Amino acid sequence: MSTAPFMIQNGRIVAYAECRLHGFSGAVKYGCGVFEGLRAYWNAGQHQLWVFRLEEHLARLGFGIRVLRLEGAPPLETIGRGILEMLRANGLRETCHIRVIVHLDGDDELSAKGPVGWMAGAVPRGSSRFVEAGMHAKVTAWARIADAALPARVKATGNYLNNRAAELEAKRDGYDAAILLTADGKLSEASGACLMLVRDGKLVTPSVTSDILESITRATLIELAREAGIEVVERAVDRSELWAAEEVLACGSGWEVVPIVSVDRLPVGDGRPGPVTRALQEAYFATVRGERPDRRGWLTPVWPDGT
Ligand SMILES: Cc1ncc(COP(=O)(O)O)c(C=O)c1O
Numbered sequence: 359m360s361t362a363p364f365m366i367q368n369g370r371i372v373a374y375a376e377c378r379l380h381g382f383s384g385a386v387k388y389g390c391g392v393f394e395g396l397r398a399y400w401n402a403g404q405h406q407l408w409v410f411r412l413e414e415h416l417a418r419l420g421f422g423i424r425v426l427r428l429e430g431a432p433p434l435e436t437i438g439r440g441i442l443e444m445l446r447a448n449g450l451r452e453t454c455h456i457r458v459i460v461h462l463d464g465d466d467e468l469s470a471k472g473p474v475g476w477m478a479g480a481v482p483r484g485s486s487r488f489v490e491a492g493m494h495a496k497v498t499a500w501a502r503i504a505d506a507a508l509p510a511r512v513k514a515t516g517n518y519l520n521n522r523a524a525e526l527e528a529k530r531d532g533y534d535a536a537i538l539l540t541a542d543g544k545l546s547e548a549s550g551a552c553l554m555l556v557r558d559g560k561l562v563t564p565s566v567t568s569d570i571l572e573s574i575t576r577a578t579l580i581e582l583a584r585e586a587g588i589e590v591v592e593r594a595v596d597r598s599e600l601w602a603a604e605e606v607l608a609c610g611s612g613w614e615v616v617p618i619v620s621v622d623r624l625p626v627g628d629g630r631p632g633p634v635t636r637a638l639q640e641a642y643f644a645t646v647r648g649e650r651p652d653r654r655g656w657l658t659p660v661w662p663d664g665t
Contacts, residue, residue, distance in 0.1 A: 360481065361374050361457075361479045361480065361481050362374075362448040362450060362454070362479065362480045362481065362482060363448060364444060364447040364448050364479075365377040365444060365477055365478060365479035366440045366441070366443060366444040366447075366477065366478050366479075367475070367476070367477040368475055368476060368477070369432065369436065369440060371443065371444065371447045374479065377477055377479070379461070379463070379475070380463075380464075380465060382465040383461070383462065383463050383464060383465065383475075384461070384462025384463065384464065384465075384466065384470055385459075385461035385462055385463065385475075385515065387465075388462065388468060388516070389514075389515050389516030389519070390426060390428075390461065390462040390514075390515070390516065391426075391459050391460060391461030391462065391514065391515040391516075392419055392422030392423055392426060392428075392459070392460050392461075392512060392513055392514055392515065393419075393457065393458060393459040393460070393513055393515055394415045394416075394418065394419050394456075394457070394458045394513060395455060395456070395457055395610075395611050395612050396409065396410060396411065396412065396415045396455075396456050396458075396574075396611050397409075397410050397453065397454065397455055397456065397611050397612070397614075397646065398410070398445060398450070398453065398454050398456060398480070398660060399453050399646050399647045399648065400450075400451055400452045400453045401647050401648045401649070404648060405451075405661070406648065406659050406660070406661055406663075407445065407450060407451060407452075407659070407660040407661060408646070408647070408648045408657040408658065408659060408660070409441070409442070409445075409456070409657070409658040409659075409660060410611070410646045410656060410657060411574050411578070411656050412438055412441070412658045413438075413655075413658075414574045414577075415458075415574060415611075416434040416435075416437060416438050417434070418513060418572070418574070419434065419437065419458065419460060419513075420434050421512065422460075422512040422513055422514060423460055423474075425509050425512050426462075426512065426514060427471050428460065428462060428471060428472065428474045429471040429472045429474065430471075430472040430473055430474045431460050431474045431476065432476065437458065437460070437476060437478070440476075440478060441456060441458060441478050442658070442660055444478050444479065444480065445480060445660045446660060446661070448480060450480060450482065450660070451661075452482050453482070453483065453484050454480040454481055454482045454483055455480065455481045455483045455611075455612055456478060456479070456480045456481075457478065457479055457480070457481070458476070458477070458478040459476065459477050459478075459515065460474060460475075460476040461474065461475055461476070461515070462474060463475035485614055486613070486614075486616070488534060488613070488616045488617075489614055489615065489616055489639065490631075491619075492616065492617035492618065492619035492630070492631050493533075493534040493535045493608065493616055493617070493618050493619065494533050494534050494535075494618075494619060494620045494623070495528070495533055495534065495535045495536065495537050495548065495608075495618050495620070495621050495622075496527075496528045496531060496533040496535075496536060496537065496621070496622055497536075497537045497538075497539060497597060497600075497621065497622055498523075498524040498527050498528060498536040498537065498538055498549075499527065500520060500523050500524045500527065500536075500538060501538065501539060501540065501541045502520065502538035502539065502540050502541070502546035502547065502569045502570075503517060503520045503569065504540065504541045504569055505567075505569050508520075510569040510570065510571065511566070511570070511571060511572045513571055520538075521536075521538075521549045521550060522549075524536035524538050524549045525549040525550070528549065535548050535549055535550075535551075535608065535618070536548065536549040537549075537553065537600070537618075537621065539597060540568055540569045541569075543597065544564065544568055544594045544595060544596065544597075545564050545568065545594075545595040545596065545597060545599070545600070546564060546568050546569045546570055547564065547568070547569075547570045547571065547573075548608045548610075548613075548618075550610055550612060550613055551573070551575070551608035551609055551610030551612075551613040551616070552564070552570055552571070552573040552575065552576040552608065552609050552610060553595075553606065553607070553608055553609075553618075554576070554579065554606070554607050554608075554609060555595065555599060555600065555603035555605065555606050555607075556603055556604045556605035556606075556632060556634045556635070557599065557602065557603050557604065558604075559588070559589075559604075559634075560588070560589045560590070560591055561579075561580075561583050561588050561589070561590045561591070561634065562590075562591045562592075562593065562595060562599070562603070563576060563580070563590070563591070563592055563595070564592075564593075564594065564595045565592040565593055565594060566592070568594065568595070573609065573610060574611060575609040575610050575611055575614070575615070575642075576609055578642065578645070578656075579609055579615065579638055579642065580592075581654075582638060582641040582642060582645065583638060585641075586637065586638075586641060588634065600618075600621045600626065601621065601624055601626065603626060603627070604627045604632055604634075605617070605626065605627055605631075605632035605633075605634055605635050606618040606621065606626045607635045607638070609642075614639075614642065614643075615635070615638055615639045615642050615643075617630075617631035617632070617635045619631065
């Protein structure tokens, strides 16, 4: 699936082919940028496209801009408005994955802090087949980047060389996804999502000090699980708990909520998506599609009412 015809670059709607960057920009030379991947869900009954947790994605983007010390980025509200403008310019009335990048531009030295550019586009895309069928995962030989080496909780473009190496290895070996351990051997996260386990009926997830990206979907599921009366425990998690668990799932804006049905070819539980995962999927999809009252203000409408 390809990106919708119009993107927004530095505040201007441009054709996809016109969204360009110099090959010597800091984004390319040093991998210096921060990005977000978020989704907008089409609700046919309401005739509305709902962007899920736009504020939180913008806030995380802002955190990344600060940590990478990028100077001269536009206010987050401008980027937020730009995302909505881009979705409208494409006339999007279908579920899509939105990508936003704020990056070092210009051709300067390693420690340059600007100029800064930004862009956003959307890829019309529904759920993957893994949401239903589950994924077969492998614990990769690559350790997750330690926060003392690169800020793991920042969604920095350069960080993703680590995720890419892990995912390439997993796919090369015939798996759907990679699971990364921290440098000291505890569970961190998947190549593009966070991890949760069901142990004795409780939802267990690596703590935010496990070199994870502080995932918005993870935070969402924690709230939805607690609301459903499921106890949630955030702690250090051992590798072998992946097999001791009744269920394992991965969660992220792009992946959504995906059962992990085997790890290193050893089935998780009975090797099928379990009841807690299914219940969380149901709650999650009802929430993101606007099928439940939006008590927390997580949904931003793209289209004016009644259009
Ligand atoms: C490495 C990594 N971990 C976790 C996540 C989940 O984060 P979020 O739920 O905020 O999308 C992502 C992105 O989806 C990711 O790329």
